[in-house]
Amino acid sequence: TxxxxxxxxxxxxxxxxxxxxxxxxxxxxxxxxxxxxxxxxxxxxxxxxxxxxxxxxxxxxxxxxxxxxxxxxxxxxxxxxxxxxxxxxxxxxxxxxxxxxxxxxxxxxxxxxxxxxKPRHVPQxxxxxxxxxxxSKVSAADLDQMFFQKASLGSHTKGVQRIASGSQPSSVSGSVMSLNGEDKPWKNHKEKRNKREKLRRVYKHLDVQ
Missing domain, CATH: 1.10.1580.10 (Conserved Hypothetical Protein Ylqf; Chain: A; domain 2)
Incomplete structure (x- = not known):
C-alpha cells in the first residue's frame, strides 16, 4: 500500500x-x-x-x-x-x-x-x-517545425565599420577605410552650421565694445 x-x-x-x-x-x-x-x-x-x-x-x-x-x-x-x-x-x-x-x-x-x-455540441x-x-509537452509536429525551420545566418564583428550605400564591403576592408578617415558621414560637421544658436551669439558683432 x-x-x-x-x-x-x-x-x-x-x-x-x-x-x-x-x-x-x-x-x-x-x-x-x-x-x-x-x-x-x-x-x-x-x-x-x-x-x-x-x-x-x-x-x-x-x-x-x-x-x-x-x-x-x-x-x-x-x-x-x-x-x-x-x-x-x-x-x-x-x-x-x-x-x-x-x-x-x-x-x-x-x-x-x-x-x-450523449454527444452534445461543443462550442468554440x-x-x-x-x-x-x-x-507543456512537445509533440512530433513541434519537433519537426523547430528542426526544419530556416535559421537566419549572419556574422557579428566588433569595432568601427564603414557603411557604404549600394554595396557593403567586407568587415576587414571597411575597418581599414574607417581608420584611414575615408568616407565618414558621421564626421561631417557642415550640417551643424545652420543649427539654432542663441541670439546673443548670432548678433555678437553688433555689441558695443
Whole structure:
C-alpha cells in the first residue's frame, strides 16, 4: 500500500499531503475521463500523437483544466494544481465521485459500468479553455517545425565599420577605410552650421565694445 492509496482511501488527511501527483494519478485511473469531464464541466486534453488513445488522463491534464475553470491560479498566472487536487480528492472521499471496487472473482469492467453520455455540441473554446487544453509537452509536429525551420545566418564583428550605400564591403576592408578617415558621414560637421544658436551669439558683432 502506497501513500497515494492511503490518501484516496481516506486514511491520510488530504490537507496534509506533501505530493498531490500520485493520488490524483490514482484517481484518474479509477474514474473514467468522460465522468470527470461531465461532473466538472471541463475539457481534459486528449492524448497526443503517438500515445495510447485510451490511456487515462494524467494529473497535470486534469488539474490544469479544473484550475482554469474554477479560477485557482498562482501569482504568476499558472493554475494552482495543489489546491485543485485537494478539491478533487475531497469530492472522491465525500462521495461526489463514485467508484465501486469489484469483489474477488468479478471483472471490474463488468461490475462498475459507466453510462454512455450523449454527444452534445461543443462550442468554440474560450482563451482560458484553450490554455487549459494545452499541455507543456512537445509533440512530433513541434519537433519537426523547430528542426526544419530556416535559421537566419549572419556574422557579428566588433569595432568601427564603414557603411557604404549600394554595396557593403567586407568587415576587414571597411575597418581599414574607417581608420584611414575615408568616407565618414558621421564626421561631417557642415550640417551643424545652420543649427539654432542663441541670439546673443548670432548678433555678437553688433555689441558695443
Amino acid at each position: 502506497t501513500k497515494a492509496d492511503m490518501v484516496v482511501n481516506g486514511i491520510l488527511p488530504v490537507d496534509q499531503m506533501k505530493d498531490h501527483v500520485p493520488p490524483v494519478n490514482l484517481l484518474t485511473s479509477l474514474i473514467p475521463r468522460e465522468v470527470l469531464q461531465a461532473h466538472y464541466s471541463i475539457m481534459i486534453p486528449r492524448p497526443m500523437e503517438g500515445e495510447d488513445p485510451d490511456r487515462p488522463p494524467i494529473a497535470e491534464e486534469l488539474l490544469n483544466a479544473y484550475g482554469y475553470s474554477r479560477g485557482f491560479m498562482t501569482q504568476n498566472g499558472q493554475p494552482d494544481n495543489p489546491r485543485s487536487a485537494r478539491y478533487v480528492l475531497k469530492d472522491l472521499l465525500c462521495g461526489r465521485l463514485l467508484y465501486c471496487q469489484a469483489p474477488p472473482g468479478v471483472s471490474q469492467s463488468s461490475y462498475h459500468t459507466v453510462p454512455n453520455t 473554446p474560450t482563451p482560458s479553455a484553450a490554455r487549459a487544453a494545452a499541455v
